[in-house]
Amino acid sequence: MAAGGFCKLPNGRVVVALNLPSPAHPDSSGVRVLVHAQNRARALTRLRNLGLRAVYLRGNGAPPTPDEITAVLHHPDGLIWRVAQDTVLTPVTVPELWRPIRSLLRGAAA
Numbered sequence: 001m002a003a004g005g006f007c008k009l010p011n012g013r014v015v016v017a018l019n020l021p022s023p024a025h026p027d028s029s030g031v032r033v034l035v036h037a038q039n040r041a042r043a044l045t046r047l048r049n050l051g052l053r054a055v056y057l058r059g060n061g062a063p064p065t066p067d068e069i070t071a072v073l074h075h076p077d078g079l080i081w082r083v084a085q086d087t088v089l090t091p092v093t094v095p096e097l098w099r100p101i102r103s104l105l106r107g108a109a110a
Contacts, residue, residue, distance in 0.1 A: 005063030006040055015072055016043040016057060017064035019084050031104065032085070034068055036078035046079060050105060071098045 004018035016035045037043035040057060047055045064072070072080055080098040 003062040004057050005060040006043075006057065007063050007069060009069075013038055014040055014043060015064050015069050016040055017062060017068060018047075018055065018057065019062060020052070020055065030084045031081045032068075032083070033081045033101070034064060034072040034079070034098075036072045036075075050079075050101060075100070077101065 004016065006014050006016045008014050014037060016037070018033045018035075019030050020033055021030050033047065035043040035046055037046060044055055044057060072078055075098070077100055079101045081101055081104050082096040082098050085096070
């Protein structure tokens with residue numbers, strides 16, 4: 001089961017965060033995906049329209065952090081990802097950068 005959660009912003013919109021298995025790197029434990037949308041249903045629909053069909057949000061066990069919210073709000077697409085922090089084997093001195101979702105889906109198709 002993928003961990004995830006959401007945060008409702010003051011303007012009524014939401015930021016949804018999901019930990020998903022990586023289609024580009026099946027041996028890793030996953031990626032963290034952030035989506036900015038009008039509501040939770042639309043956020044999940046955005047992911048499903050990109051080909052991630054079995055994406056569900058059950059509960060609010062892993063909501064986005066304030067830094068994650070800032071990252072997704074400043075991205076023009078409002079849909080970003082990076083390797084899940086618990087899968088990074090090197091010291092966390094240099095944090096993984098957020099990437100546009102296109103780069104994840106492009107890597108899965110190759």
